[in-house]
Amino acid sequence: MTDEPKDVQGAADERAELGDSEIVEARQLAEEAVEETVLPDESALAGLTGTPGIAKPDPILVADGVSRAFGGLKAVDVGHLEVQRGTITSLIGPNGAGKTTLFNVLTGFDRADSGTWSFDGRPAAGLAAHKMARRGMVRTFQLTKALTRLTVLENMKLAAVGQRGENFFNALVPPLWRPQEGGLEKRALELLDRFKLAHMRDSFAGELSGGQRKLLEMARALMVGPSMVMLDEPMAGVNPALTQSLLGHVRALRDEGMTVLFVEHDMDVVMGISDWVVCMAQGQVIAEGPPEQIRSNRTVIDAYLGTRYDEPGAKE
């Protein structure tokens, strides 16, 4: 997508919006999150070497021959890719590598030109976006999508599945759906509490700072009860303290048994947190493997060097 220039602006805005107290708070959060973290069970992926397309012991997502072209440009051309269940897998690659496009295709937001993929053992190619989410694969967006004129709590409650009141006829008879609302609200508030947004519950989402919106989007995704969370650059344009806090939340998702696939173009951010790293360049998976291996992988370094995104602190 051609939203990149806007992103730079967004990043600056979001940094500007964060007050000092917020940064301190985020830092504390991050520290807590780090302390709580259980060491990842790497045994599942232990001993695997980093050949692109390598099979995993228990993949939740398996993609084959997925391609998507825009005009003459092959934005995505992935031969074979598996994502191990219950891990944090990072999808890295320089800007324009096709990470977002791959996300869009896999989550049903864009159609593939060719290829098949399965999620949780069932074929998922060509499935509509909302059906993909219902199956348990829930995504967030590179440009945060807060539902601005809904309150924070409404944002959360909206996301819950199986709401009787979403049926038109039931909606007209409040006694049919009111009883469900209490439960939803309780769950929503628990999540908001965890993401330090509970005090904002009655504010419009549009009144949140950039960082808070990122947190809300993640919390909202969890309301769906996903088995796999797909995060598109959750750290983009966020100050370092909040980045740590977000990383803490990502770890927590895995520790609760969810699979996380998250996109990040900054290699350094993902190294500490990932169980597995997949690197894309020019639409293809050029390398995958454990983080230490990827860091020193020649192909990966070349891909980053080739596009001059290696400079420390380089952002989109």
Add this chain to the structure above:
Amino acid sequence: MDIIDILLSALRGAFAPEAAVYALAAIGLNVHFGYTGLLNFGQVGFMLVGAYGLAISVSTFGWPMWVGVLVGLLCAAVLALLLGLPTLRLRGDYLAIVTIAAAEIMRLVYRAEFANDVTGSVYGLQQFANPFFELNPIPTGSYGVGRFSYSERDLWVMLLGWTLVAVVALMVYLLVHSPWGRVLKGIREDEDAVRALGKNVFGFKIQSLLIGGVIGGLAGVMFAIGFQSVQPDTFNPEITFFLWTVLLMGGAGRVLGPIVGAWMFWFLLVLMDTSLRQALSAGYISDSILSPSDIGPLRFAVVGLLLMLIMIYRPQGVLGSRREMLLRDR
């Protein structure tokens, strides 16, 4: 010039049957735009098929009136599906283009010579709501003070019209305060985000278009009943724009917005009309500047000007919330 007289006329206009028709149609538009963000620029088309559904059923086919009412509502529902199914998967502006075109095409078809046997072409159809007026329990007479008075017929139509407005507004209130309404509002803000949360956005948009369209159809039926007459050229595109004016003036995304908007619109319209007429006959305005036949168009120009002022000084409408409105562009 008699100020009291002018105000009483304007007040009469605010609650007259036309105002109830506008309020209903604007409530439908509010479901579309105010709650779902759908751009329907052809609400008058829904009114047309509603009105003609009744008129044709009774006058052309000789069916009972209540069947005609159902046919009118059904036609509006079918129109919503015809317009929505091909467009609601696409970007928002497609619906806007298709609705405006469809409404105008229908008006031209209904008035065409070849449709004469069914629709009465440009002459339209009359006298299809007799059973409704036969039921009128109100004794013959004029009710009210001075210019603020209605005939027993008007009152009977108003009773039906404003009752329908109240019932439909209550229904919309229940809907928009339910989880169903929450999804619509989510779609209004960002449909991709809602899709990512597992909601069938297309299905909800179709439902919204259906409901708002059928409410528009009901407004058409109401219009046909009240005036016992339909002509295609009543349903010209400017009605849609009056309805948008009503909605934006009252406040989009507020249950009572379209109702307050309809009162204001008709109050102002009649106020302009009566004061201009009186000013003319009293010689305050020379008839070399303004002839009586100019008053019709001029009053709309003045209402348009007022709308501009409201949009400048109170862009959220009378009932809208400024706090919410300011979030829109962030």
